[in-house]
Amino acid sequence: MRLICLLVILFSLPACAQEKPDFNKWVAQVKQQALANGISQSVIDNAFENVEAPAEDIVELDHKQPEKTRSFSDYLNGALSDKNISAAKDKWHDNRALLRKVEAKYHVQPKILLALWCIESRFGERQGDFSIIQSLSTLAYDGRRSQFFMGELMNALKIMQDENIASADLTGSWAGAMGQTQFMPSSFLKFAVDFDGDGKKDIWNSDADALASMANYLHSKGWNHNEGWGVEVELPDGDTNWREVKGDKPLKEWRKLGLKREDGRKLPNTELMAHLIMPDDDEPLAYLAFPNYNILMDWNRSTYFATSIGLLADEIAK
């Protein structure tokens, strides 16, 4: 009997390894874990009241990522559209006092916050209307990055509890990014602030909270108010394979190597550390990235994203 059991187990192992538990059973386990993490029964009931079987559209979107579908210059044309730049300038005009207040507290330039606000959610217009609990449950159950999304699901429940937010109001992208800032729940817990003083950290509806939360993120990661993000450069002719040149050097060293600003002017003869970025393997566009750039990469690990935020900020300030 024991041998038969062993054989059955052995032969069924590959199938078992792939087979997922029933979704409802899985949800029941998640609820138990949430309770053990200190989430109240009423929050748990509200959170999972309308959660249904894994949402196929979300699973499909997740499995489609990431792939290179656009060149960097094409991506950049989208990010630096006239529409984005003029909308950002209008937002700056309309929120001048608020942006000044946020800058005074968190030491982040308004142009950077406006660029992030624009790209993340088009100034709050495009926050995504997926249920965060449904999205994160689906992604945690699906298995591709279960551990990460399970952690974010628990964080989302904590946000519901701490901020007294109903599940229906906890909305965002299919991948779990929330509000005007498109913060993942873990970023919300670390960096969201109540800047308008109404007692709620409302990155969905409050421009003040959203802008200050973004600034708090950058400030907490060490953003340097006195330095930019980087600069576009022209590479000297010669045999150097610049794509292979890694690591930080002071600007004055890059200058000695013959790199110039894209408009032909010399680089500053300073000690500011920078590394060379060429976002697209098939395009010659090159940039020297300063330490602030690493913080934009921490926000979203994509050179397309980080470089376009910096360039958009420059355009907004012109």
Ligand SMILES: [Ca+2]
């Ligand atoms: Ca608030």
